[in-house]
Amino acid sequence: MxxxxxxxxxxxxxxxxxxxxxxxxxxxxxxxRNLVDNVSLTLDxxxxxxxxxxxxxxxxxxxRLLHGLLQPTAGTILWGGRPLDxxxxxRQAMVFQRPTLLRRSAEENLRFVLGHLxxxxxxxxxxxxxxxxxxTDIRTMPARLLSGGEQQRLAIARARAxxxxxxxxxxxxxxxxxxxxxxxxxxxxAIHAEGTKIILVTHDLGQARRLADDVxxxxxxxxxxxxxxxxxxxxxxxxxARAYIEGRLDIGTVDQS
Amino acid sequence: MSDSGSILTLALSLVLSGDAELWSIIxxxxxxxxxxxxxxxxxxxxxxxxxxxxxxxxxGAVAALLNAFMGLPPVVVGLAVYLVLSRSGPLGVFGLxxxxxxxxxxxxxxxxxxxxALARQSLADLHGEYDELFRSLGLxxxxxxxxxxxxxxxxxSTAALAGFGRAIAEVGAVIIVGxxxxxxxxxxxxxxxxxxxxxxxxxxxxLGIILILLALIVNAAVMALNRTARRLAYA
Numbered sequence: 001m002x003x004x005x006x007x008x009x010x011x012x013x014x015x016x017x018x019x020x021x022x023x024x025x026x027x028x029x030x031x032x033r034n035l036v037d038n039v040s041l042t043l044d045x046x047x048x049x050x051x052x053x054x055x056x057x058x059x060x061x062x063x064r065l066l067h068g069l070l071q072p073t074a075g076t077i078l079w080g081g082r083p084l085d086x087x088x089x090x091r092q093a094m095v096f097q098r099p100t101l102l103r104r105s106a107e108e109n110l111r112f113v114l115g116h117l118x119x120x121x122x123x124x125x126x127x128x129x130x131x132x133x134x135x136t137d138i139r140t141m142p143a144r145l146l147s148g149g150e151q152q153r154l155a156i157a158r159a160r161a162x163x164x165x166x167x168x169x170x171x172x173x174x175x176x177x178x179x180x181x182x183x184x185x186x187x188x189x190a191i192h193a194e195g196t197k198i199i200l201v202t203h204d205l206g207q208a209r210r211l212a213d214d215v216x217x218x219x220x221x222x223x224x225x226x227x228x229x230x231x232x233x234x235x236x237x238x239x240x241a242r243a244y245i246e247g248r249l250d251i252g253t254v255d256q257s
Numbered sequence: 258m259s260d261s262g263s264i265l266t267l268a269l270s271l272v273l274s275g276d277a278e279l280w281s282i283i284x285x286x287x288x289x290x291x292x293x294x295x296x297x298x299x300x301x302x303x304x305x306x307x308x309x310x311x312x313x314x315x316x317g318a319v320a321a322l323l324n325a326f327m328g329l330p331p332v333v334v335g336l337a338v339y340l341v342l343s344r345s346g347p348l349g350v351f352g353l354x355x356x357x358x359x360x361x362x363x364x365x366x367x368x369x370x371x372x373x374a375l376a377r378q379s380l381a382d383l384h385g386e387y388d389e390l391f392r393s394l395g396l397x398x399x400x401x402x403x404x405x406x407x408x409x410x411x412x413x414s415t416a417a418l419a420g421f422g423r424a425i426a427e428v429g430a431v432i433i434v435g436x437x438x439x440x441x442x443x444x445x446x447x448x449x450x451x452x453x454x455x456x457x458x459x460x461x462x463x464l465g466i467i468l469i470l471l472a473l474i475v476n477a478a479v480m481a482l483n484r485t486a487r488r489l490a491y492a
Contacts, residue, residue, distance in 0.1 A: 064389075067393065068392075069389055069392055069393060086395050089393070089395055090395050092393075093393065094389075094393045096389060096390070100386065100387060100389065100390040102387070102404070102408055103408040103409075103489075103490070104408065112404070113394060142489045142490050144490035145489070145490045
């Protein structure tokens with residue numbers, strides 16, 4: 001059930017790549033509860049992977065384990081054959097459900113992660129990032145006065161600033177309206193087009209349909225299946241995924257929490 | 258108490274007349290307390306920030322200790338500094354006892370735990386919010402601390418003002434280590450204590466008015482800072 005689909009079968013690219021990502025026997029428990037339970041998974045470096053599942057399934061925990069924000073109770077995570085250390089994490093970036101912005105202006109939020117660049121290069125990069133996120137007009141505004149959609153686009157722009165190999169997104173549009181969600185999905189597509197691996201957690205089926213190349217379906221801390229998106233939406237192999245999709249169809253696909 | 262009206266009038270005229278002695282006392286008070294608060298900030302803000310970020314055994318105990326030291330009795334601090342600075346004390350050779358320097362040292366010790374504890378509390382909240390971002394970015398402890406201090410600057414200014422309020426109004430420590438020597442170590446609070454006991458109520462009352470004005474200014478500054486912080490959504 002955990003075998004990766006053919007299209008996404010991976011080979012070692014060797015050298016510097018963070019891929020394939022190989023997870024085996026991964027577990028995370030807290031106070032006796034197995035929140036992530038014996039998860040094994042292989043991901044390539046090209047696709048947009050959507051981790052889909054109901055609330056409380058362990059999707060966000062799984063993502064935090066992959067990024068190294070949490071230490072697993074058991075199991076191994078190898079990025080391109082290397083254990084997850086600071087050097088690996090430095091080539092990844094994460095966007096949180098609630099945009100975590102510094103109490104500074106929009107541009108200062110970007111400058112914060114571009115400290116290593118010389119001044120002119122840094123300013124040029126900030127201009128470019130803000131333009132791509134359609135935030136040019138609010139460059140000097142305090143970040144926390146921006147609208148929810150603008151805040152999340154700024155958070156994504158900041159995550160993108162360092163040209164990460166992997167971008168994790170944890171329900172990036174969970175609390176946004178459809179127009180803001182659309183803008184965020186466009187931004188994610190643009191970042192993917194630059195060659196960044198996208199790993200996105202969502203419980204929104206519509207978003208999964210729009211963005212996923214492959215779907216990892218998670219329920220009760222376990223991976224129930226991992227399929228190319230086209231196959232997954234046509235034919236779910238697991239009862240849990242089928243129930244999830246059918247349940248959603250009953251109540252409509254709109255899920256704006 | 259038939260005089261109380263005339264005492265008040267006399268006090269106000271002292272304040273308004275620009276009495277030289279009065280203003281030299283006020284000047285020394287401000288110099289001592291502002292210097293002490295500056296030093297306490299230099300020690301207390303990084304200390305509070307480090308405690309809000311660091312994870313080590315006994316962190317809770319240190320925080321509890323700081324919180325307890327927020328309310329250090331000034332006379333006890335004065336006594337301790339007196340013992341250290343007196344002729345026979347470990348730092349007696351410097352001859353600092355009964356100088357403004359001794360008063361600055363005492364007030365710094367008095368105020369540092371207050372500023373550090375307030376800084377730790379507000380920066381711990383901020384750090385809770387930033388923690389995952391900071392770890393995702395792989396920031397070093399120094400980078401975290403400096404980012405927290407910068408982003409928490411409004412609440413830290415409030416902490417510094419609270420420290421100043423405590424220092425300027427405190428009498429127990431400065432009277433022990435300063436000795437209340439006229440034109441040398443006499444500050445507002447020690448003068449009030451002395452002049453009241455001598456029955457010279459007008460000067461005491463004039464200084465009391467100044468102290469209350471300072472308290473009002475400090476509180477207005479805190480409110481203005483909070484309002485600015487809220488307006489910019491930096492609070």
